[in-house]
Amino acid sequence: MPHFVGLAVGAIADPEFPMPEQAAWTEDMHSGVELPEVTSAYLRNPAPKSAFRDQPAPE
Known part of the structure; x- marks a missing residue:
């Protein structure tokens, strides 16, 4: 993820x-x-916000 800095x-x-x-x-x-x-706070990596807009909901 090159657009993030830690x-x-x-x-x-x-x-x-x-x-x-x-x-x-x-x-x-x-x-x-x-x-x-x-x-x-997230136990692991949070899902990218774009994942919710650009992909269909899981079935």
Whole structure:
């Protein structure tokens, strides 16, 4: 997925850097990590939004 960029938590030491909007693969997240309540969390990769518009619904 070349249109996505992933950053490690804590990789940027700038307090003005925006908070993450979503977190993927949270099933592998360390137990001490807490996500803000406004962050969308997915156990694995979320389905791309285009998958819902461009493909027929599964039967």
